[in-house]
Amino acid sequence: MRTEMLAMILAGGQGTRLGKLTKKIAKPAVPFGGRYRIIDFTLSNCINSGIKNVGVVTQYQPLALNNHIGNGASWGLDGIDSGVTILQPYSSSDGEKWFEGTAHAIYQNISYIDQMDPQYVLILSGDHIYKMNYEEMLEEHIANNASLTVAVIEVPLKEASRFGIMNTDENNRIIEFDEKPAEPKSDLASMGIYIFNWGRLRNVLLNNYSKDGQMLDFGKHVIPSYLEAGENVYAYHFDGYWKDVGTIESLWEANMEFISLENELHMRDKSWRMFSKNTISPPHFITETASVSNSLVVDGCYVAGTVIDSILSTDVQVKVGSTIESSVIMPGATIGKNVKIKNAIIGENAIIGDNAVVYRENDIEVIGYSEVIGVQSDED
Amino acid sequence: MRTKKMCAILGNVSEFQGLLPLTEERPLDTLPFDCKYRLIDFPLSSIANANINSIFMIFNDRGTRSVFDHIGGGKEWNLDSLKNSYFVYFYQDFLKQKAQGLPYYSAIIDYLEKSESEYTVFLGSNMLCAIDLRAVLKTHQKQKNKMTMVYKRMESEKLSADNRIIQVDKTGNVETIQAFDQVLEKGERLNLSMDIFIVQTKWLIEQLIIGQKNDSSTNLIEFLGERMAETQTTAYEYTGYLSNIDDVASYYQANMDMLDAKKFNALMYTKQKIYTKRKNEVPTYYSEDSSVKNSQCATGCIIEGSLDSSLISRRTIIKKGAKVKRTIVMSNAQIEEDTVIEYAILDKNVTVKAGVKISGTAKHPVVIQKNQIVETDVIGGNE
Numbered sequence: 001m002r003t004e005m006l007a008m009i010l011a012g013g014q015g016t017r018l019g020k021l022t023k024k025i026a027k028p029a030v031p032f033g034g035r036y037r038i039i040d041f042t043l044s045n046c047i048n049s050g051i052k053n054v055g056v057v058t059q060y061q062p063l064a065l066n067n068h069i070g071n072g073a074s075w076g077l078d079g080i081d082s083g084v085t086i087l088q089p090y091s092s093s094d095g096e097k098w099f100e101g102t103a104h105a106i107y108q109n110i111s112y113i114d115q116m117d118p119q120y121v122l123i124l125s126g127d128h129i130y131k132m133n134y135e136e137m138l139e140e141h142i143a144n145n146a147s148l149t150v151a152v153i154e155v156p157l158k159e160a161s162r163f164g165i166m167n168t169d170e171n172n173r174i175i176e177f178d179e180k181p182a183e184p185k186s187d188l189a190s191m192g193i194y195i196f197n198w199g200r201l202r203n204v205l206l207n208n209y210s211k212d213g214q215m216l217d218f219g220k221h222v223i224p225s226y227l228e229a230g231e232n233v234y235a236y237h238f239d240g241y242w243k244d245v246g247t248i249e250s251l252w253e254a255n256m257e258f259i260s261l262e263n264e265l266h267m268r269d270k271s272w273r274m275f276s277k278n279t280i281s282p283p284h285f286i287t288e289t290a291s292v293s294n295s296l297v298v299d300g301c302y303v304a305g306t307v308i309d310s311i312l313s314t315d316v317q318v319k320v321g322s323t324i325e326s327s328v329i330m331p332g333a334t335i336g337k338n339v340k341i342k343n344a345i346i347g348e349n350a351i352i353g354d355n356a357v358v359y360r361e362n363d364i365e366v367i368g369y370s371e372v373i374g375v376q377s378d379e380d
Numbered sequence: 381m382r383t384k385k386m387c388a389i390l391g392n393v394s395e396f397q398g399l400l401p402l403t404e405e406r407p408l409d410t411l412p413f414d415c416k417y418r419l420i421d422f423p424l425s426s427i428a429n430a431n432i433n434s435i436f437m438i439f440n441d442r443g444t445r446s447v448f449d450h451i452g453g454g455k456e457w458n459l460d461s462l463k464n465s466y467f468v469y470f471y472q473d474f475l476k477q478k479a480q481g482l483p484y485y486s487a488i489i490d491y492l493e494k495s496e497s498e499y500t501v502f503l504g505s506n507m508l509c510a511i512d513l514r515a516v517l518k519t520h521q522k523q524k525n526k527m528t529m530v531y532k533r534m535e536s537e538k539l540s541a542d543n544r545i546i547q548v549d550k551t552g553n554v555e556t557i558q559a560f561d562q563v564l565e566k567g568e569r570l571n572l573s574m575d576i577f578i579v580q581t582k583w584l585i586e587q588l589i590i591g592q593k594n595d596s597s598t599n600l601i602e603f604l605g606e607r608m609a610e611t612q613t614t615a616y617e618y619t620g621y622l623s624n625i626d627d628v629a630s631y632y633q634a635n636m637d638m639l640d641a642k643k644f645n646a647l648m649y650t651k652q653k654i655y656t657k658r659k660n661e662v663p664t665y666y667s668e669d670s671s672v673k674n675s676q677c678a679t680g681c682i683i684e685g686s687l688d689s690s691l692i693s694r695r696t697i698i699k700k701g702a703k704v705k706r707t708i709v710m711s712n713a714q715i716e717e718d719t720v721i722e723y724a725i726l727d728k729n730v731t732v733k734a735g736v737k738i739s740g741t742a743k744h745p746v747v748i749q750k751n752q753i754v755e756t757d758v759i760g761g762n763e
Contacts, residue, residue, distance in 0.1 A: 032662065034663035035679070036662060073455075164635055259665070261665055261667075261682065267674075268662055268664045273660055274660070274662075275660045276660065278658040278659075278660070280415065280653055280654070282415075282416070282644070282648040282649075282654070282676075283414060283415035283416050283676040283678045283691070284664070284676065284677055285641070285644065285675075285676050286673070286674070286675050286676070286677070286687075287641075287673075287674060288671045288673050288674045290672065290673070291667060291671075291672075292666040292670065292672055293667070293668045293670065294666070294667060294668045295665075295666050296663035296664065296665055296666075297663060297664050297666065297677070298663045298664065298679055299416070299678070299679055309667075311663070329724060
């Protein structure tokens with residue numbers, strides 16, 4: 001059966017700037033916001049946008065990600081005409097198919113895409129926090145008779161040199177594209193979200209790889225070549241909350257912003273829900289000795305200490321006498337007694353022993369997954 | 381793992397008048413419990429944890445919408461994979477067929493035959509526990525009796541008139557069985573039958589065939605109780621958490637038990653995982669104004685007021701200045717500013733308007749029915 005639009009989520013990046021947090025797991029699998037992982041936002045956007053088939057391209061440390069996605073049931077992607085497919089590099093008679101760039105990852109998966117036979121391919125990153133309706137973007141793509149549509153967002157001009165920056169004409173047609181320009185000419189940044197007419201992209205990728213194979217990256221190679229060839233390339237304006245959580249600072253900041261009820265993500269809006277794999281945990285327990293203020297708490301938590309401006313993820317324990325401030329505690333972490341934690345990210349299943357202090361002036365302290373700090377007493 | 385070893389029958393069809401009005405539109409099985417569960421989650425989880433892959437459920441034909449809504453395809457309890465399944469039967473069909481002189485157990489017999497199971501376990505939903513059915517089965521296999529029943533030593537004061545009380549002989553078999561109100565010497569503790577039985581499937585089929593010829597009870601708990609009286613039965617003692625829920629007070633108390641860390645851990649954090657319907661709720665938000673002591677909350681809530689020794693279900697909003705104490709709040713409640721709510725049970729979708737006071741007592745908590753908008757004070761317990 002023909003698929004109208006197939007989504008391909010690029011989830012293979014190593015995310016080195018997240019340090020300890022991506023040492024053992026891929027960036028899209030990093031926990032976020034108490035009961036999510038980063039990729040949940042993109043996957044939920046897909047299902048909310050009526051996209052039924054999703055390929056998730058993985059490469060670096062994919063185990064946690066594969067386990068999280070499973071058969072896609074958590075996002076309703078396990079129906080009779082829908083599915084999620086994890087795409088790992090594999091070897092074939094043509095050699096090994098490791099991915100050397102965003103476009104190269106698509107090229108290596110041409111046989112999967114051909115099998116789905118889509119009219120349009122939506123390229124997404126698995127490491128952004130946002131809510132977006134891809135169906136609206138597709139409608140504009142079709143209305144513009146575009147060959148490629150790039151989702152763009154206005155960024156502060158001083159930050160623009162971190163992004164792919166484009167210039168558009170009055171009809172939103174992209175006439176110029178600079179990848180990470182030193183002197184940006186506009187503040188319209190590419191969000192790394194593209195809709196391609198598959199037939200055209202397929203030809204471009206195949207032709208180039210049969211020649212010199214320089215079509216590795218969408219921003220660096222594919223978009224410039226589309227513009228050069230005079231293809232119809234349009235911008236789709238997005239003006240909601242969008243956060244690239246590629247660094248420790250931005251991950252921490254996005255989590256802190258996530259706490260507020262006024263967050264522009266409108267998490268409590270039922271018409272565009274965020275789905276995630278649910279764990280089995282009882283309701284959270286706040287004891288006699290606890291105090292919780294401006295914070296998020298989820299299932300399975302046990303709180304006997306003080307929690308201020310923080311996020312406690314699934315199955316986190318905070319023992320008596322401890323204070324957690326402006327921090328993200330990832331799932332399964334145990335915080336002992338009389339611990340002080342401030343401006344920190346505590347990794348999954350980490351154990352912080354009694355009386356420990358986790359704080360670094362003017363910086364975000366990060367404790368890795370399953371890392372053990374200090375000594376923990378046995379009794380609770 | 382040998383599959384098809386055990387199959388399960390789930391169904392205590394008693395009407396539990398003492399739970400009204402909580403059971404007006406739902407059976408006891410789907411009564412919400414501890415912020416995010418329903419009572420039926422506990423037997424279903426015990427069944428799932430024992431790798432049982434086929435269940436025959438018997439419900440009253442009234443108010444089953446909530447049952448289907450909750451169980452759905454049965455995915456959460458692993459009932460939706462290729463080889464697993466569940467069947468639902470209405471108790472009233474037994475009664476109808478019996479009245480017409482038909483072999484009224486034929487649906488169960490048919491199910492048991494097709495299950496190809498060697499053993500059958502029977503459970504109800506009102507004995508709240510986390511039981512390891514594989515351990516009961518092991519005992520059953522060792523003892524070589526036709527039946528094994530499960531009991532717990534309970535304080536007499538927690539028992540009610542129609543609870544079945546057993547005495548155990550020196551060999552570990554059931555010696556006597558009586559209704560609680562017929563027990564003459566009520567010691568401090570008595571052996572309460574938890575209405576959980578494991579029997580040889582083949583033997584059960586034979587008994588059902590004989591039973592329906594001899595006008596046996598259509599209620600399987602009664603039927604199995606009668607068999608227990610005449611067949612040598614192994615008594616298995618359960619030592620974990622148990623609550624015997626049959627009226628509003630015992631339901632309220634079982635929930636409040638969850639605020640006792642020992643009892644909470646004994647029910648929720650054993651080897652027996654408790655599964656329930658999955659929901660995708662956002663994390664619960666506690667504002668700067670909130671003050672929360674000794675309470676539990678599910679996800680999706682916004683807490684701006686104060687909570688003391690209360691249980692708050694999903695998507696509840698508690699506004700600034702509201703004081704909620706010793707109260708069970710079921711899902712989707714709106715508790716407005718400056719309300720005072722103590723010793724109460726708020727059913728689903730209740731709104732309490734600003735400034736209103738609701739006050740019951742520990743023995744007689746006030747019950748606010750589903751979808752109510754409370755605009756004036758409600759004082760005193762429902763007798």
